[in-house]
Amino acid sequence: MKMMKMMGYFEIMLVLATFLTGLKSQETLRLLNDDILGLIVFKTDLSDPFSHLDSWNQDDASPCSWSYVQCDPVTGRVSGLLLEGLGLSGKIGRGLQKLQHLKVLSMSMNNISGAISPELGLIPSLETLDLSKNSLSGSIDPSSLTNLVSSVRFLDFSENQLSGPLPDNLFENCSSLRSLSLAGNSFQGPIPSTLTECRSLNYLNLSNNHFSGNLNFVSGFWTLNRLRVLDLSHNALTGPVPNGVAAIHYLKELKLQGNQFSGSVPADIGLCPHLIKLDLCDNVFTGTLPNSLQRLKSLKYLSICKNMLDGDFPEWIGEMSSLEYIDFSSNGFKGFLPSSIGDLKSLTYLSLADNSINGSIPVSLFSLGLSQVDLSGNELSGSIPSASSKLFESLEVMDLSANQLTQNIPEEMGLFSKLRYLNLSYNNLESRIPPELGYSQNLTVLDLSYSAFFGSIPGDICDSGSLGILQLDGNSLTGPVPEAIGNCSSLYLLSLSHNNLSNSIPRSISKLKRLKILKLEYNELSGEIPQELGKMENLLAVNISYNKLIGRLPVGGIFPSLNPSALNGNLGICSPLLKGPCKMNSPKPLVIDPFSYGYQNGGENTEDASKRPKEYPQHKFLSVSAIISISAAVLIAAGVLVISLLNISARRRLTFIENSLESFCSSSTRSGTTLSSGKLIWFNSKTSPDWNLSAEMLLNKATEIGGGVFGTVYRASFGDNGRNVAAIKKLATSNIIQSQEDFDREVRILGKARHPNLVELRGYYWTPDLKLLVTNYEQNGSLQAKLQESPPLSWSNRFKIIMGTAKGLAHLHHSFRPPIIHYNIKPSNILLDENLNPKLSDFGLTRLLRKLENHVVSNRFKSALGYVAPELACQSLRVNEKCDIYGFGVLILELVTGRRPVEYGEDNVVVLNDHVRILLEQGNVLDCVDPGMSDYPEDEVSPVLKLALVCTSHVPSDRPSMSDVVQILQVIKAPVPSRM
Incomplete structure (x- = not known):
C-alpha cells in the first residue's frame, strides 16, 4: 500500500514536470518569436540596396542563422547586430525594444538618417551602441537618452549631423560609461558639467564640434582618473587650461589643438608618465615650454605648432627618447638647435618652421632616419650637413628655405632614394647646382630660387623624369636653357626668371606636354620664340618679358591672349598686342636708305622706285647738317611736351585736391564726426559699440584668428558680458594708401557695400603707422x-x-x-x-x-x-x-x-x-x-x-x-x- 502511494507520487511529479517543461518551451518559443518579430519590424524601416539582409526570414524558427546576427549560445537570444558598412539607409524605427537581450548594436558607416530613436533607451541589456559615420541629425533629447547613458558602456555617435547644445543633465547617471565619442558633429554651447560624473570613462572624444566656453569647470575632467584618451580638439574652447591633469595618471593621449586656449602650457602635463601623444597646436598659448615635459619618456607625438610660445629652443629635447613626431612650427622660439636632438633615434618627422632659431644645423640631426624635415623660415646659418646612409633611405621631404645657409649643396643630395620635395630657396648658397640632383628618382618638386646659385643649368637635372615643379628664379645662372629640358616630361611648372640666361628659347620645351606655367622673364634670351610653343595645349601662363626676343609670336595656344605685360621689354616681338617696333631675325642694314624698302619722299611705293634719279647713291649717310636739324627739332618738341605734361599734371593735382576736400567734408558730415588720426571712425554710430579704447589696447585684448595677403585678422570681445564681438583686420601698411583722406574715401565706398551675402564693414581706425578695418564677426x-x-x-x-x-x-x-x-x-x-x-x-x-x-x-x-x-x-x-x-x-x-x-x-x-x-x-x-x-x-x-x-x-x-x-x-x- 505504501509502495502504491509512492508510485502515485512519482507519477504526479512526472506529469507536473512534463507540464512545466511544456510551459517553458512555449515561453522560450514566444521569446524567440519576439526576437524575430523585432528584427523584421526593424528591417522594414531600412533600405537595403545590396540585399545584405535577405536571409532575414520571418518564417524561420530562430534568427540565429541570419547574416550579421549574433546569439547567446546558452539562451539562444539575439545578443548582437553587426551591420557596419552595408550601405543601409532609412532610419532606426520600431522593433529593437523587443530584443531584450541585445548587448551590441553596431551600424557605423551606413547612411542612417533621422533623429536618434527613443527606442534605443528601452533596451536594458545594451552595452555597445555604435552609430558613427551616418547621417543622423537633430538635437539630443535627454528624455530618450537618459536610460541609454545609464546602461551603455561604449557609445559612439561620431561623424553625423547632430547639432544643438547638449543638455547639462545628460550625464547625471553615467557610471557604466567607458567610452564616449561625439566627434565630427555640430554640437555647440558648453560641455555638460555632469560629464565629470562619468568616473569610469577610459575614452572621451568631443572633437570637431562647436563647443565653446572656458575650461574652468573642466578641471573636473582631471577627476576622471581612468581616462586614457581625452580629445577636445577643433572646437571653440577658450581661456587657460587649468592645472591638475597629472591626476589622470594613466592618460595616454591629450588632444587640445584647434581651439583658443590661452595662457601657459600647464606644467603638470609632464607628470603624466604614460603620455604617448600631446597635441596643443593652433591655440594661443604663450610663454615658454615647461621643463617638466622632459619627463615624458614615453611620448611619441608632440605638436605645439601655431601658438605664441617663445624662449630658447629646449636643450632637454634629446632626453625625450621615444619621440617620433615633433612640430614646433609658427611660434617664437629662438636660440640654437642642440646637438642632443640627434639622440632622438626614433624621430621621423621634424618641423620647426617659422621661428627665430639661429646657429648651424647640428650634424647629428642628419644622422637620423627622418622622413620629413622642415626648418624653413628661421635664421639658420652655415652649411647643410652631410647626410648619413640612414637618411638616404628614409628622407622624403626637406624644406630649408628662407634661412641664411651658405656654401655648397652636398653632392650626395641626389642619392636620396625617396626624396619627393626639396626646397632650398631664399638662402645664400653661392654655388653651382649639383647635377646629381637629377638622379633623385622620386623628386617631384625642386625649388632653388633666390639662393645665389651661379653657373649653368645642368642638362641632366630632369634625368629622373619625375620632376613636376622646377623653380630656379632669382639666381645668377648663365648660359643657355639646356636642350635637355625637354626630357622633363612630368614638368608642370618651369620658372627660370630673374637670371642671366642667354641664347634662344629651346624648341625642346614644346615636348613638355604637361607644362602649364612657363616663366622666363628678366633674362638675356634672344632670337625668335619657337613657333612649336603655340601647340602646347595645356600651357596656361607664359611670361617672357624683359629679354632680347624678336620676331613673330606663336599663333596658337595661350600666346594670342597673353597680356602685354608678359611680353614687354623685348627688342621687338611681332604681335598686335604690342605697340612699338617689330624686328625679324634678319641682317640689320648698316646705313639708312630711304629707298631700301621702296619708299621715298614720304610716300612713293615700290612701283615708283624705278623713277628715282640714277645719280642718287644706293647708300648714303645722313649729313651733319641734317643730324643737327633733327636734333634741334627733337629738343624743341621735347620741351613743348614737358611743359604740356606739367600743366596737365598741375590741373590734375588741383582737381584731385578739390575732390578730396569735397569727399572729406561730405563724409565727415555724414558720419557726425571729424577725421582724426588715432580714432575709431564708425559708419553708423547708432549700431556701433561704445569703444573708448585706443587701437593698441584694442589689439591687446584681441585674439589672432587668421591672416592673408593684406594683413592679420583678430577677434575682439567688448562690453561687460563680452557679447559684443567684431573682427579686426590689421592691414599690412607697406603698400597701403598713406593719405588719410584717400583712405577714408575708399573705405567708405567699401562700407556702402551692404548685402546679405557680404560681411558688413562697420568702421576703421587710421594713423600713419596703423590701419585697422572693423567688420562683423561670423561665429561659424x-x-x-x-x-x-x-x-x-x-x-x-x-x-x-x-x-x-x-x-x-x-x-x-x-x-x-x-x-x-x-x-x-x-x-x-x-x-x-x-x-x-x-x-x-x-x-x-x-x-x-x-x-x-x-x-x-x-x-x-x-x-x-x-x-x-x-x-x-x-x-x-x-x-x-x-x-x-x-x-x-x-x-x-x-x-x-x-x-x-x-x-x-x-x-x-x-x-x-x-x-x-x-x-x-x-x-x-x-x-x-x-x-x-x-x-x-x-x-x-x-x-x-x-x-x-x-x-x-x-x-x-x-x-x-x-x-x-x-x-x-x-x-x-x-x-x-x-x-x-
Missing part, C-alpha cells in the same frame, strides 16, 4: 574650415553657398562704378552664418593699395593656389571682374568635388578644372562629384559643373558676368514644370 567660421569637417555638406547647402556667393559678387560688380573687385576669392574668405548662408569678406582691398605690387600678386598665388586667374600668372597687374569670376568657378569645382584646386601626388600634379574638363569631354563628369555627398540631383549638379568650367575659361572674355551667373543658377534650381 569660414567655408575652408567647413570643407574640412565631417560629415560632408549636403548638396542643398553646397548650392546655397554657391548661389549666395554669386549674389554677393554680382552686387560688388554691378552696383558700383567702377565695380568693386574682390580679387581674393577662396574658401577662407567666405564666412558662414548659423544657417550656412555665405558672406564674402575681404572684398575690394586692392582699392586701399597705392599700386598692386608684384609681391602682392606672388603672395596671392601662394595663399590661394589654383584660385588665381591664369592671366595674372605672369604678374599682370590688370585686375578686373573676370579674375573674380575665374576664382568663383574654381570655388564651385571645389565645393562639388570635395577636392583642392591643385593636388600634388607622388608622380603627378592634378589641376582640378583640367581634371573635370577631361571627364566632361569623356561623358563621365559625375564621376568627379564628392563621394561623401551620397544623395544629389544629377540634373542640378551636372549643369553647375559645366557653369564652373565656363567661368574658368582660359580666355577672360569667354567668362560670363556675375549677373549672368546668378540668372543661370536660378534657372538650374528652378523646379521643372509638371506635364499635364
Whole structure:
C-alpha cells in the first residue's frame, strides 16, 4: 500500500514536470518569436540596396542563422547586430525594444538618417551602441537618452549631423560609461558639467564640434582618473587650461589643438608618465615650454605648432627618447638647435618652421632616419650637413628655405632614394647646382630660387623624369636653357626668371606636354620664340618679358591672349598686342636708305622706285647738317611736351585736391564726426559699440584668428558680458594708401557695400603707422574650415553657398562704378552664418593699395593656389571682374568635388578644372562629384559643373558676368514644370 502511494507520487511529479517543461518551451518559443518579430519590424524601416539582409526570414524558427546576427549560445537570444558598412539607409524605427537581450548594436558607416530613436533607451541589456559615420541629425533629447547613458558602456555617435547644445543633465547617471565619442558633429554651447560624473570613462572624444566656453569647470575632467584618451580638439574652447591633469595618471593621449586656449602650457602635463601623444597646436598659448615635459619618456607625438610660445629652443629635447613626431612650427622660439636632438633615434618627422632659431644645423640631426624635415623660415646659418646612409633611405621631404645657409649643396643630395620635395630657396648658397640632383628618382618638386646659385643649368637635372615643379628664379645662372629640358616630361611648372640666361628659347620645351606655367622673364634670351610653343595645349601662363626676343609670336595656344605685360621689354616681338617696333631675325642694314624698302619722299611705293634719279647713291649717310636739324627739332618738341605734361599734371593735382576736400567734408558730415588720426571712425554710430579704447589696447585684448595677403585678422570681445564681438583686420601698411583722406574715401565706398551675402564693414581706425578695418564677426567660421569637417555638406547647402556667393559678387560688380573687385576669392574668405548662408569678406582691398605690387600678386598665388586667374600668372597687374569670376568657378569645382584646386601626388600634379574638363569631354563628369555627398540631383549638379568650367575659361572674355551667373543658377534650381 505504501509502495502504491509512492508510485502515485512519482507519477504526479512526472506529469507536473512534463507540464512545466511544456510551459517553458512555449515561453522560450514566444521569446524567440519576439526576437524575430523585432528584427523584421526593424528591417522594414531600412533600405537595403545590396540585399545584405535577405536571409532575414520571418518564417524561420530562430534568427540565429541570419547574416550579421549574433546569439547567446546558452539562451539562444539575439545578443548582437553587426551591420557596419552595408550601405543601409532609412532610419532606426520600431522593433529593437523587443530584443531584450541585445548587448551590441553596431551600424557605423551606413547612411542612417533621422533623429536618434527613443527606442534605443528601452533596451536594458545594451552595452555597445555604435552609430558613427551616418547621417543622423537633430538635437539630443535627454528624455530618450537618459536610460541609454545609464546602461551603455561604449557609445559612439561620431561623424553625423547632430547639432544643438547638449543638455547639462545628460550625464547625471553615467557610471557604466567607458567610452564616449561625439566627434565630427555640430554640437555647440558648453560641455555638460555632469560629464565629470562619468568616473569610469577610459575614452572621451568631443572633437570637431562647436563647443565653446572656458575650461574652468573642466578641471573636473582631471577627476576622471581612468581616462586614457581625452580629445577636445577643433572646437571653440577658450581661456587657460587649468592645472591638475597629472591626476589622470594613466592618460595616454591629450588632444587640445584647434581651439583658443590661452595662457601657459600647464606644467603638470609632464607628470603624466604614460603620455604617448600631446597635441596643443593652433591655440594661443604663450610663454615658454615647461621643463617638466622632459619627463615624458614615453611620448611619441608632440605638436605645439601655431601658438605664441617663445624662449630658447629646449636643450632637454634629446632626453625625450621615444619621440617620433615633433612640430614646433609658427611660434617664437629662438636660440640654437642642440646637438642632443640627434639622440632622438626614433624621430621621423621634424618641423620647426617659422621661428627665430639661429646657429648651424647640428650634424647629428642628419644622422637620423627622418622622413620629413622642415626648418624653413628661421635664421639658420652655415652649411647643410652631410647626410648619413640612414637618411638616404628614409628622407622624403626637406624644406630649408628662407634661412641664411651658405656654401655648397652636398653632392650626395641626389642619392636620396625617396626624396619627393626639396626646397632650398631664399638662402645664400653661392654655388653651382649639383647635377646629381637629377638622379633623385622620386623628386617631384625642386625649388632653388633666390639662393645665389651661379653657373649653368645642368642638362641632366630632369634625368629622373619625375620632376613636376622646377623653380630656379632669382639666381645668377648663365648660359643657355639646356636642350635637355625637354626630357622633363612630368614638368608642370618651369620658372627660370630673374637670371642671366642667354641664347634662344629651346624648341625642346614644346615636348613638355604637361607644362602649364612657363616663366622666363628678366633674362638675356634672344632670337625668335619657337613657333612649336603655340601647340602646347595645356600651357596656361607664359611670361617672357624683359629679354632680347624678336620676331613673330606663336599663333596658337595661350600666346594670342597673353597680356602685354608678359611680353614687354623685348627688342621687338611681332604681335598686335604690342605697340612699338617689330624686328625679324634678319641682317640689320648698316646705313639708312630711304629707298631700301621702296619708299621715298614720304610716300612713293615700290612701283615708283624705278623713277628715282640714277645719280642718287644706293647708300648714303645722313649729313651733319641734317643730324643737327633733327636734333634741334627733337629738343624743341621735347620741351613743348614737358611743359604740356606739367600743366596737365598741375590741373590734375588741383582737381584731385578739390575732390578730396569735397569727399572729406561730405563724409565727415555724414558720419557726425571729424577725421582724426588715432580714432575709431564708425559708419553708423547708432549700431556701433561704445569703444573708448585706443587701437593698441584694442589689439591687446584681441585674439589672432587668421591672416592673408593684406594683413592679420583678430577677434575682439567688448562690453561687460563680452557679447559684443567684431573682427579686426590689421592691414599690412607697406603698400597701403598713406593719405588719410584717400583712405577714408575708399573705405567708405567699401562700407556702402551692404548685402546679405557680404560681411558688413562697420568702421576703421587710421594713423600713419596703423590701419585697422572693423567688420562683423561670423561665429561659424569660414567655408575652408567647413570643407574640412565631417560629415560632408549636403548638396542643398553646397548650392546655397554657391548661389549666395554669386549674389554677393554680382552686387560688388554691378552696383558700383567702377565695380568693386574682390580679387581674393577662396574658401577662407567666405564666412558662414548659423544657417550656412555665405558672406564674402575681404572684398575690394586692392582699392586701399597705392599700386598692386608684384609681391602682392606672388603672395596671392601662394595663399590661394589654383584660385588665381591664369592671366595674372605672369604678374599682370590688370585686375578686373573676370579674375573674380575665374576664382568663383574654381570655388564651385571645389565645393562639388570635395577636392583642392591643385593636388600634388607622388608622380603627378592634378589641376582640378583640367581634371573635370577631361571627364566632361569623356561623358563621365559625375564621376568627379564628392563621394561623401551620397544623395544629389544629377540634373542640378551636372549643369553647375559645366557653369564652373565656363567661368574658368582660359580666355577672360569667354567668362560670363556675375549677373549672368546668378540668372543661370536660378534657372538650374528652378523646379521643372509638371506635364499635364
